[in-house]
Amino acid sequence: MAELHIEPSGTGPMDQTEARSLRHASPTLAVPPRSAVSIPGLVARPTFGFPARGGSASSPPEAPEKPGSRWVRLNVGGTYFVTTKQTLCRDPKSFLYRLCQDDPDLDSDKDETGAYLIDRDPTYFGPILNYLRHGKLIINKDLAEEGVLEEAEFYNIATLVRLVKERIRDNENRTSQGPVKHVYRVLQCQEEELTQMVSTMSDGWKFEQLISIGSSYNYGNEDQAEFLCVVSRELNNSTNGLVIEPTEKAKILQERGSRM
Structure with missing residues (x-):
């Protein structure tokens, strides 16, 4: 609100007053300066599309993939199998063990996904992989034992070769004897x-x-x-x-x- 102060003049009558001073008191809007002090527990975020000052708006970078991962991806005849290096290394003399060791004598290629390429029948690879996982020979009824034996010999798993041969021999003896x-x-x-x-x-x-x-x-x-x-x-x-x-x-x- 404006305030009007009137003082009498020494040279004129009282009605000829002169405004000596006119002061206007106007409201003042005080804008506090942006504080640069960070408060623990608070994260600065961008406002109205602009990055926040005094902090980074980007998320922390992802941790790089660890070299020598324990998981291995195999492409067997066009079918993918995922297992661990520990499983494939059960038999130190097998082909799969040498594959995990990146043996230079093995001419093994990889596809665009990084899986090892193996040109074998994927149907008969299942019993091979399961044997390396739990040490038991499990063959589905629709699979021929001779086919599993062929794959076991290719991958050079001696203990599995012996088990399959024993099963084939037992089945032959049972067939030759006939019903009791x-x-x-x-x-x-x-x-x-x-x-x-x-x-x-x-x-x-x-x-x-x-x-x-x-x-x-x-x-x-x-x-x-x-x-x-x-x-x-x-x-x-x-x-x-x-x-x-x-x-x-x-x-x-x-x-x-x-x-x-």
Whole structure:
């Protein structure tokens, strides 16, 4: 608000006053200077699109990738596999171990992604890699064991080669033997003879069924029941080229006993 001060003049009348001074008091807007002191815990940020003063607006740089990463990427016949160097180095004499060591004698190329190029069947590489991971031979039903053996020999994994050969040999023996067959015998005896008959059976024979024929007769003052005892033993597939089958009587008696 303006203030008006009037003082009397020494040379004129009182009504001819002269304004000696006219002072205007106007409000003052004080703008504090930008403080350059940083406060702990506060991060300067850019305002209205301009970078902040006294600090950097950019994020910290990412840490560079460590050399000699433990992960390895393989391109096997166009299919990618990712595993660790520790897995591939299980067998020091294998091809994969030498690959991880960057053996100069191996002419191994890499594709545009940095994966090692291996010109082999990826379908059979799965059992190879899984064996190196957990030490067990697992082969899917749709894979041929001979194909796994071929890959194990290529990668020069001696322990896996031995396991696959043993499995192939076991399967061949099982196929050549064929299904197990049995020969049956039916023995008729009285009740008091059962214990002795079972205890005196020859080696290889085993008890199968006991069938009561439902007849009894008096022997002295006691009733004696009769039984049919069915026993069996394993039989080789052939004897002099002739295959021996269980008799029809044994089959009928066995079926009759299962219904009783």
